[in-house]
Structures are given as structure tokens and as C-alpha cells.
Amino acid sequence: MKKEIMSPAMKTEGKGVKVFYGEYVNEDYLFGYISRIIYGESGLQNIYILEHKFWGRLLFINNNLQFTSRDEFVYHEALVHIPIQSAPEGFIKRVLICGGGDFGAAREALKYPSVQEVIIVDIDPKIPKLVREYFPELLPEDPEDKRLKLITEDAYVIVNQYLQEEKTFDLIIIDSTDPDIGETTQELSHALFGVDFHAKLKKICPTGIIVQQCGTPFTMKNILTGVYRIYKEVYPEEEIYIYRANVPSFGSDNAFIMKCPFKNPQFPKGIELSNTRYYTFEIHQASFALPKFWKEALEL
Amino acid sequence: MKKEIMSPAMKTEGKGVKVFYGEYVNEDYLFGYISRIIYGESGLQNIYILEHKFWGRLLFINNNLQFTSRDEFVYHEALVHIPIQSAPEGFIKRVLICGGGDFGAAREALKYPSVQEVIIVDIDPKIPKLVREYFPELLPEDPEDKRLKLITEDAYVIVNQYLQEEKTFDLIIIDSTDPDIGETTQELSHALFGVDFHAKLKKICPTGIIVQQCGTPFTMKNILTGVYRIYKEVYPEEEIYIYRANVPSFGSDNAFIMKCPFKNPQFPKGIELSNTRYYTFEIHQASFALPKFWKEALEL
Structure with a gap:
């Protein structure tokens, strides 16, 4: 089930898949991040780490934001x-x-x-x-x-x-x-x-x-x-x-x-x-x- | 310049153009509303009113949220x-x-x-x-x-x-x-x-x-x-x-x-x-x- 999105080389260069990543906060309401996914994994828990211009790094578990390095x-x-x-x-x-x-x-x-x-x-x-x-x-x-x-x-x-x-x-x-x-x-x-x-x-x-x-x-x-x-x-x-x-x-x-x-x-x-x-x-x-x-x- | 998006008939039925409307809050960061635009106008000021399931009605001027009827x-x-x-x-x-x-x-x-x-x-x-x-x-x-x-x-x-x-x-x-x-x-x-x-x-x-x-x-x-x-x-x-x-x-x-x-x-x-x-x-x-x-x- 595990699929790492990045190769180690991409990691070094601070790159990843650039996406529009949306987190649903309520029905039909979401926070959107145009951002690179620098770590991704789907399995029992879906874990994604984004690298974002304003927020720094963000950790999502099951599409719920856990924290950002900025706040x-x-x-x-x-x-x-x-x-x-x-x-x-x-x-x-x-x-x-x-x-x-x-x-x-x-x-x-x-x-x-x-x-x-x-x-x-x-x-x-x-x-x-x-x-x-x-x-x-x-x-x-x-x-x-x-x-x-x-x-x-x-x-x-x-x-x-x-x-x-x-x-x-x-x-x-x-x-x-x-x-x-x-x-x-x-x-x-x-x-x-x-x-x-x-x-x-x-x-x-x-x-x-x-x-x-x-x-x-x-x-x-x-x-x-x-x-x-x-x-x-x-x-x-x-x-x-x-x-x-x-x-x-x-x-x-x-x-x-x-x-x-x-x-x-x-x-x-x-x-x-x-x-x-x-x-x-x-x-x-x-x-x-x-x-x-x-x-x-x-x-x- | 003015273009009303809705006809009066649509208004009565509470309808409008259903869109994903994004407001940029910071660089590469936006709040997204899957919503109907019930009033739209482009001109000196761009004014949009959305009707949204959670927020009720939202007024945007030049893509800045002014207020929602909910809060x-x-x-x-x-x-x-x-x-x-x-x-x-x-x-x-x-x-x-x-x-x-x-x-x-x-x-x-x-x-x-x-x-x-x-x-x-x-x-x-x-x-x-x-x-x-x-x-x-x-x-x-x-x-x-x-x-x-x-x-x-x-x-x-x-x-x-x-x-x-x-x-x-x-x-x-x-x-x-x-x-x-x-x-x-x-x-x-x-x-x-x-x-x-x-x-x-x-x-x-x-x-x-x-x-x-x-x-x-x-x-x-x-x-x-x-x-x-x-x-x-x-x-x-x-x-x-x-x-x-x-x-x-x-x-x-x-x-x-x-x-x-x-x-x-x-x-x-x-x-x-x-x-x-x-x-x-x-x-x-x-x-x-x-x-x-x-x-x-x-x-x-």
C-alpha cells in the first residue's frame, strides 16, 4: 500500500509533486495549498507532508491538518x-x-x-x-x-x-x-x-x-x-x-x-x-x- | 462592464452558477468555497455574492471576503x-x-x-x-x-x-x-x-x-x-x-x-x-x- 512519492534525489533538491492540495474544513469549504508533496503514503493512515511557501511544512493525517511548522x-x-x-x-x-x-x-x-x-x-x-x-x-x-x-x-x-x-x-x-x-x-x-x-x-x-x-x-x-x-x-x-x-x-x-x-x-x-x-x-x-x-x- | 450572472427567475429559485470559488489569503494559500454565485459584477470593483451551505451568504469585493452571514x-x-x-x-x-x-x-x-x-x-x-x-x-x-x-x-x-x-x-x-x-x-x-x-x-x-x-x-x-x-x-x-x-x-x-x-x-x-x-x-x-x-x- 505504501507509495513514497519522492525519490531521494528529489528530496535533496527540495522537490516533489506540485499540486493543489485541498483540506475539507466543512462541507463544501476547504483550505487550499498550492504546494509540493514531499512525502506521501497511503495505507491504514494516509499521511502527506507538504512544503509550502507561506506555511513551511504541513503534516496531514487522513486529510486533516495536524500542524504546520510556521504555527x-x-x-x-x-x-x-x-x-x-x-x-x-x-x-x-x-x-x-x-x-x-x-x-x-x-x-x-x-x-x-x-x-x-x-x-x-x-x-x-x-x-x-x-x-x-x-x-x-x-x-x-x-x-x-x-x-x-x-x-x-x-x-x-x-x-x-x-x-x-x-x-x-x-x-x-x-x-x-x-x-x-x-x-x-x-x-x-x-x-x-x-x-x-x-x-x-x-x-x-x-x-x-x-x-x-x-x-x-x-x-x-x-x-x-x-x-x-x-x-x-x-x-x-x-x-x-x-x-x-x-x-x-x-x-x-x-x-x-x-x-x-x-x-x-x-x-x-x-x-x-x-x-x-x-x-x-x-x-x-x-x-x-x-x-x-x-x-x-x-x-x- | 456590469454582468449580472443570474436572471430574476434563477434568483427566486435560489440558484446561480455553481463554482469552486477561491480566495487567496496568502501566496499559494486560499480558502475554497464550492458554492453558487448568486450575484456577480465586474467593474471598478469586482463584487461577488456566494450562497454557501455552511457560511450562508458571502460578500467578496475584489476577491477579498468582506463578511459571511454566519459570522x-x-x-x-x-x-x-x-x-x-x-x-x-x-x-x-x-x-x-x-x-x-x-x-x-x-x-x-x-x-x-x-x-x-x-x-x-x-x-x-x-x-x-x-x-x-x-x-x-x-x-x-x-x-x-x-x-x-x-x-x-x-x-x-x-x-x-x-x-x-x-x-x-x-x-x-x-x-x-x-x-x-x-x-x-x-x-x-x-x-x-x-x-x-x-x-x-x-x-x-x-x-x-x-x-x-x-x-x-x-x-x-x-x-x-x-x-x-x-x-x-x-x-x-x-x-x-x-x-x-x-x-x-x-x-x-x-x-x-x-x-x-x-x-x-x-x-x-x-x-x-x-x-x-x-x-x-x-x-x-x-x-x-x-x-x-x-x-x-x-x-x-
Whole structure:
């Protein structure tokens, strides 16, 4: 099934197949890139990497944009720094990332010296491999950082294992692809988006923070409302918070849901890092302000 | 030059030419709409209206999206309520809108009973006409509102006239199309984006607020940095504020620059209206928090 589009010679010259590549964002609405495909593979997952004049490199899985080298920092900083800074200074020591095989979330978490362990569990062995070759900037500052461990496995399986071992975490990050939901009435089927999975996470993260990315609600509202419903089933309602970040290549604002047992997470509690490009304490606080139409959709 | 694409019969049936319509957002990057063109005209300005499954109706001028019926409220509420609420309760009585022939900004300003006069000065007589026919939801709640006046003229000319008449305003809104700037080094040429124009505005709005929309900086940074430079030349630096709003159909966050003589504009000072869909006092405050990379680009 695998078909590499480029020969090694073409790679060296920075060439590939020049195409108009369209990503469907909603029905009859797409983002179009006139671009070269520098890596392509069809199989269980369809993976394409484009090299683009404005965005730099873009990674698509199953025709969903995962990130671009130009603005991935916004997504990863929002995903990681907001939960870490919502906890008391130094509280977050052990971090589990479900998905996140692109290393971006791990790179951000490892910026904190107080973080002692970061485990990435990603089902797809190809993503880390492709990132090492095509997106080295997503790797941690020290790629050999001893605190980092990458496990190639279904996160569901590993979480079960930790449950038996009674291993716990201070922060769990669900950094997965968006579930494949078309119409607004369809159920969330992806395992990492279910009540079962969260019930287990709650047990291995009993006193910490559990954060999940929820796509861009304006164009795919059912992810946010669906995950919010699941969070309300599993976690105490007063510990659930929603925040947002504008990742330019995603179009409209991306949503994140967080179970956080610490009061007033909108006020950062740690020490502000200097090595960020999006995140500041001012942005932290502002991220929790939601447009009125979001609140109405969520019945907040 | 004018060529209406639809016959009246087609209009009634909600039909038109079905096309893939692409809007260039940056080099080799475009937003694509598989959609029907329900109004088309090429001439001094190229105007197209699409009818789209997700976005509703979209208005394009010279292949730049002006607004969609699905999310124009975000842009117009951010453009109008943030400056009005930055001033003391009841301060804004006379409002001048340069551009804004689509009525959206006027609709928002007229929601305040304390506003006594709203003047729209738009150079293009076709926009109000098309809005009345295709986007009636942009009209003020009372379309016959006696406080509203529409002048079809170049705003530059009218501002000169007010200057001679010594007529003054409490709020001036520059709600224009983005200037046509391609490369980052090119100068801002559009008359409504110049130092001259602002020097005149300052005189007819000596104690009030002057706000200008500045496009989406991530994909067209030079508009924001260019307008900011102009503001700094004309207005006291400590009275200049930048804020943002995510208008989903624009992609990344839209920027707005405001000259505001009132301290701490991030704290709203009036009474919160109930008839908004995006704006709240929480959103007001959050709008002033800028991503770190914006601040760096602006040397803030």
C-alpha cells in the first residue's frame, strides 16, 4: 500500500509533486495549498507532508491538518502551558501524553525543570519517525532528554496497564487527531474521546489535571459539546474548564477542555518561562474568556 | 462592464452558477468555497455574492471576503462594542463610520440609546443596495432609525468638510476593506490608512476614540504594523491600544487599533447589552491580550 512519492534525489533538491492540495474544513469549504508533496503514503493512515511557501511544512493525517511548522507552537504552547501553569508551582512532575507522537507537547512540558517524567503513548510509529526527519524543530531542546519516554502502543492499552500497576500522573494530555465525525448528530466513537477512557484516566490522575484538545468548534462544534458532555459525566462539574487558542492554520479558534482541581486556573500560578513564542501570563488569563455563542452552545 | 450572472427567475429559485470559488489569503494559500454565485459584477470593483451551505451568504469585493452571514456579528461586535464600552457610560453620542456601507457597524452602534447620531460615509453606492437585498440581517433593528445617515462619498472628502464645519465626533470607526498590499515591504497606499487622514480625524475627534480594523496579522502582518506606525505618528503612544477577535471565516485573528484617551480601556465602563452574540464584558477584557509573537512584531 505504501507509495513514497519522492525519490531521494528529489528530496535533496527540495522537490516533489506540485499540486493543489485541498483540506475539507466543512462541507463544501476547504483550505487550499498550492504546494509540493514531499512525502506521501497511503495505507491504514494516509499521511502527506507538504512544503509550502507561506506555511513551511504541513503534516496531514487522513486529510486533516495536524500542524504546520510556521504555527504549531501556538497549539502546543496552549495545550501544555495553560494546564501546567494552572497548577501550583512545581506540582506537575509526571506527565502522560496520549497521542502526541509529534513530540510538540513533550517539548513544551520538558521546558519545566520540575517536570521529572514525560511519557508519550502514540499508536502510530511513523509519526515520530517523520517528525525526526521533516520537523526536527518539534523535538525537545535536548532530544536525548532522559525524562522523556516514547511508547508505541494504543493509549487505551497503556492506561489499563498503569491502572493495574497503580502508576499515577499529575498531568494527562490528550493530544489526538480529531475524531472522524461528519454530521452533528453522530456519536463520538474514537476511543480517546469516550467516557470509559476518561473514567480510567481519572483513576491514574486522581489529584491532577486532564486536558484534551477539542478541535475548532465553529466548524465542528460537536467535538467540543461531545467531549464536554463526557467530562461532565466523569469529573465534578466545578472542576471543568474550557479555554481556546487561535492557531492560524486551523482557521477558527481551537478549543481545549481541562479537568483541574485547583481553584481559579485562569490565574497562572508558576514562574513565567521566557522561551515561548505564543504563551504569556496575559494570554493564559485571556484564554478562558469564551465568545457568547460558545457559552450558549455549551449551555454555560 | 456590469454582468449580472443570474436572471430574476434563477434568483427566486435560489440558484446561480455553481463554482469552486477561491480566495487567496496568502501566496499559494486560499480558502475554497464550492458554492453558487448568486450575484456577480465586474467593474471598478469586482463584487461577488456566494450562497454557501455552511457560511450562508458571502460578500467578496475584489476577491477579498468582506463578511459571511454566519459570522459577521463577531467582526462587527468587536469593531463597535469594544470602543464604545472603553469610554465612560453615555460618552459616545456622535459616531462617524468611514466605509461600513454594509450597515453592520451602524447596526451595533445604534443598539446604544445614548448614541444620538451615526453617519456612514461609504464611497460605493452598491454595497448598501446589495446589503438591503441580500443581507437584510445587517440592517439596524429599525431600518428607518432617524439617528442614522448614509452618505455616498469618499470619506476623505467628507472628513475635510467636517473639518471646515468644525463638526466633531465621539467615535470614529474605520471599517474599510484591507488595503491592497502584496509584499511586506510595500507602503500602505490606501487613503484611509494614511497619516494625513488620521491627522484630520484627530481634529474632528479631539476627545474621543478612533478605531481601525487592521486585517489578520498572521497572514498579512504589514497592515497591522503599518497602521500602528501611522497611529504612533499621529496620536500619543500611551493612548494607542491593540485588540483582536477571531472571525472564523477570516481564518486567523483579526486586529483592531484604537486611539483611546480613557485609561484602562480593557475594563468595560458601560452597561452590558443583552442583544449581542459574541461580545461580553469577559470577551472585552480578553481581547486586549496579545500573543507574544504579535507583541514582538510590534515591538511592544
